[in-house]
Amino acid sequence: MIVEGHEHTKELTRSAHTVVIGSGSGGSVVAHTLAQAGVETVVLEEGGHFDRGGFTQREGEMLKKLFRNGAQQYTTDGMINVLQGSCFGGSTVINMADCEPMTESLLAHWREEFLLTSMTMDAMAPSLERVRAMLQVQQIRPDQVNLNNSLVLQGAKKLGHSTAVFEHNRKGCIGSGYCLLGCAYDAKKGAHLNYLPRAIDAGVTVYTDARVERIEVESAEKVFVHGSILERGVRIARLPFKVEAQRVVMAAGAAHSPAILWASGLGGKLPALGKNLSLQPQLGVIADYGDDTAVTMWRGIPQSAYTTAFDDISPEKGLSGYRLEGLNSGVALFAANLPGLGHPHKAQMSRLKHLSFGLVLVPDRPSGKLDWKQDSERGFATEIHYTPQTEWIERLRKGMKLAAEIHFAAGAKEVYFTAENTPLLKSADDLSKLDDFKLLTGSAHLISAHIQGTCRMGLDPKSSVVDQDHRVHGFENLYVVDASVHPTTASPHTMIPVMTLADRAARRMLDR
Amino acid sequence: MTLGSLGALPLLGISCSAPGNVPADLKFLSTGEYTLFQAIVDAFIPSGGAFALGAKDVKLAQLMDQELAKLEPALVQGLKGGLFFLEYLAGPLNGCWGRMSRLSDEDRVAVLAALSHSRFALLRELVVSLKVLSTLTFYDRPEVWPQIAYDGPWVKS
Numbered sequence: 001m002i003v004e005g006h007e008h009t010k011e012l013t014r015s016a017h018t019v020v021i022g023s024g025s026g027g028s029v030v031a032h033t034l035a036q037a038g039v040e041t042v043v044l045e046e047g048g049h050f051d052r053g054g055f056t057q058r059e060g061e062m063l064k065k066l067f068r069n070g071a072q073q074y075t076t077d078g079m080i081n082v083l084q085g086s087c088f089g090g091s092t093v094i095n096m097a098d099c100e101p102m103t104e105s106l107l108a109h110w111r112e113e114f115l116l117t118s119m120t121m122d123a124m125a126p127s128l129e130r131v132r133a134m135l136q137v138q139q140i141r142p143d144q145v146n147l148n149n150s151l152v153l154q155g156a157k158k159l160g161h162s163t164a165v166f167e168h169n170r171k172g173c174i175g176s177g178y179c180l181l182g183c184a185y186d187a188k189k190g191a192h193l194n195y196l197p198r199a200i201d202a203g204v205t206v207y208t209d210a211r212v213e214r215i216e217v218e219s220a221e222k223v224f225v226h227g228s229i230l231e232r233g234v235r236i237a238r239l240p241f242k243v244e245a246q247r248v249v250m251a252a253g254a255a256h257s258p259a260i261l262w263a264s265g266l267g268g269k270l271p272a273l274g275k276n277l278s279l280q281p282q283l284g285v286i287a288d289y290g291d292d293t294a295v296t297m298w299r300g301i302p303q304s305a306y307t308t309a310f311d312d313i314s315p316e317k318g319l320s321g322y323r324l325e326g327l328n329s330g331v332a333l334f335a336a337n338l339p340g341l342g343h344p345h346k347a348q349m350s351r352l353k354h355l356s357f358g359l360v361l362v363p364d365r366p367s368g369k370l371d372w373k374q375d376s377e378r379g380f381a382t383e384i385h386y387t388p389q390t391e392w393i394e395r396l397r398k399g400m401k402l403a404a405e406i407h408f409a410a411g412a413k414e415v416y417f418t419a420e421n422t423p424l425l426k427s428a429d430d431l432s433k434l435d436d437f438k439l440l441t442g443s444a445h446l447i448s449a450h451i452q453g454t455c456r457m458g459l460d461p462k463s464s465v466v467d468q469d470h471r472v473h474g475f476e477n478l479y480v481v482d483a484s485v486h487p488t489t490a491s492p493h494t495m496i497p498v499m500t501l502a503d504r505a506a507r508r509m510l511d512r
Numbered sequence: 513m514t515l516g517s518l519g520a521l522p523l524l525g526i527s528c529s530a531p532g533n534v535p536a537d538l539k540f541l542s543t544g545e546y547t548l549f550q551a552i553v554d555a556f557i558p559s560g561g562a563f564a565l566g567a568k569d570v571k572l573a574q575l576m577d578q579e580l581a582k583l584e585p586a587l588v589q590g591l592k593g594g595l596f597f598l599e600y601l602a603g604p605l606n607g608c609w610g611r612m613s614r615l616s617d618e619d620r621v622a623v624l625a626a627l628s629h630s631r632f633a634l635l636r637e638l639v640v641s642l643k644v645l646s647t648l649t650f651y652d653r654p655e656v657w658p659q660i661a662y663d664g665p666w667v668k669s
């Protein structure tokens with residue numbers, strides 16, 4: 001059953017064996033797995049419940065409804081727009097459906113650097129298989145690669161760089177191009193279409209518009225979860241709720257699971273809470289292909305092609321390197337990130353049809369932290385502090401050069417980036433202009449879709465928050481199963497890793 | 513960019529310079545702020561040029577006033593202080609004497625462009641965050657789409 005915020009007329013009090021906080025990649029998988037095993041489970045989700053009929057393909061409306069802070073969540077210095085879904089199904093509703101699992105090299109890195117001995121591909125394989133089957137993961141067909149993405153493949157091929165086309169969790173996709181705003185055709189198989197409905201069939205109640213503000217651990221068998229039923233849209237508290245449970249599973253995402261733990265007074269016991277933040281920031285690249293080429297980037301699967309030539313993953317370093325991925329972000333969001341103002345900005349927008357867009361994706365080492373403030377309205381407010389490291393900026397610069405080279409090889413007339421101080425490149429001979437490019441706050445428009453690491457998994461409670469079973473150090477009945485547990489960035493695309501780990505974690509809970 | 517991170521800017525009032533052009537039912541901005549805001553969004557997205565429509569033609573300032581009122585307070589906490597700075601100090605600091613709302617269109621664009629490349633991060637951020645919100649709202653308007661050859665959503669509401 002789904003109970004929406006507006007259905008409550010009085011304070012909610014109830015009990016359940018397990019409360020799952022958040023209904024995204026991590027929470028949906030755990031709720032489903034526990035419910036299938038007969039565990040009485042309740043999901044509390046801050047965002048609203050929307051279905052295909054509510055996905056209007058209008059940016060102004062859907063960004064506000066489906067995203068955290070209406071897609072206006074930024075790092076404190078304003079440089080990185082940290083995107084997160086916040087609705088029934090979490091980020092799986094608004095993500096790009098690229099499916100990229102963790103690799104053996106990455107897990108080897110976690111074993112070697114963080115002593116996570118149980119993180120092996122063999123141990124992960126059954127969970128990965130179940131997740132892939134549930135999401136109906138399949139290869140994007142060549143005829144589904146739109147021109148915007150195909151230009152990445154063409155340019156890279158001319159330069160001799162290897163590329164790939166993603167696997168995705170879409171079925172019956174008609175290529176409308178609006179994945180970021182929720183799929184109005186139910187072709188993108190987010191958790192709202194599989195894990196959550198099946199969990200509900202197995203008896204789970206999902207409360208939407210229900211924001212958890214703190215938990216109170218009374219004993220190893222009893223936890224109280226406190227929060228507010230919200231007015232949808234404005235997210236103002238309407239009514240309080242209190243749910244008693246034997247076990248609480250945090251899956252509120254990497255910005256909010258640690259915040260709830262902090263607001264619950266557990267920060268003192270968990271010194272690593274909110275630290276080790278990875279954002280894997282991405283910078284946009286724009287290529288103008290001239291009047292003879294209609295790229296029409298906004299139609300078709302938004303993201304399908306990427307370079308692999310400069311991916312770098314090893315047991316020593318984990319995920320590193322850089323890559324170019326094609327992307328359609330939506331026309332208004334594209335405009336917002338385009339450099340310049342006044343007539344020059346309009347002139348660029350008038351060329352929209354001929355423009356290609358993509359992202360330079362550069363995996364990072366953890367280099368940020370969260371901080372919190374008490375907030376009378378919301379209980380707490382999260383601050384995201386992040387400083388790109390010099391080594392990361394150097395790889396970004398290489399990625400920018402790669403992106404420009406690829407686009408010129410594919411026939412672009414001009415290339416520039418989503419930064420107010422971007423140089424305008426007219427040919428591959430101009431690449432050296434990027435040597436002087438400075439990454440400035442208030443100038444570069446970076447986005448992050450992969451916030452991770454703030455409740456790091458590890459053995460030592462001083463430097464990590466959860467153990468290898470996702471249990472919060474020092475607590476028998478408190479778990480974290482979302483992207484915050486990744487000790488370092490798990491994959492260039494984090495949905496499948498989060499779900500795989502969540503599947504494994506839920507089974508470990510059942511085994512106890 | 514985020515208007516939230518502009519919280520350091522002081523909150524001071526802007527006196528109204530042309531109340532006649534201000535809608536009566538403002539939700540977030542004062543009349544003085546609205547006059548300035550309108551001048552700024554018109555500079556960001558002027559009418560004419562590469563295509564006909566600009567901020568003025570879609571009543572962008574009015575639309576944004578309503579949108580700003582719906583945003584969580586933390587997200588817009590610095591905006592009013594930022595507008596005060598833009599109105600009274602930004603011009604003089606960039607060699608244009610007078611209030612921003614009363615500058616010529618050309619001078620206003622020049623000042624805003626200079627601020628977007630300022631050596632002070634907070635000033636860059638102020639201008640660029642306003643630009644982000646303005647363009648996001650403007651290019652979401654159906655009347656703008658034909659002008660940029662965007663054929664719009666497939667779902668018809």
Ligand SMILES: Cc1cc2nc3c(=O)[nH]c(=O)nc-3n(C[C@H](O)[C@H](O)[C@H](O)COP(=O)(O)OP(=O)(O)OC[C@H]3O[C@@H](n4cnc5c(N)ncnc54)[C@H](O)[C@@H]3O)c2cc1C
Pocket residue numbers: 021022023024025026027044045046047083084085086087088089090091092094095096097098099100180210211212213251252253254256257260448449450451481482483484493494495496498
């Ligand atoms: C725009 C975008 C595109 C992406 N594209 C891809 C892609 O193509 N492929 C890929 O693999 N990954 C992609 N990702 C990343 C992937 O979707 C996320 O890494 C993954 O969903 C994270 O899972 P999670 O469980 O940590 O959090 P989420 O899926 O974000 O779920 C967290 C949920 O918790 C809820 N919540 C938060 N606080 C509270 C609270 N206090 N009380 C109750 N509920 C709360 C939120 O509202 C949200 O619904 C993308 C992400 C974004 C934002």
Ligand code: SF4
Pocket residue numbers: 170172173174175176177178179180182183184185186187188300301302
């Ligand atoms: S591109 Fe495909 S999956 Fe994405 S919104 Fe359109 S139909 Fe749905």
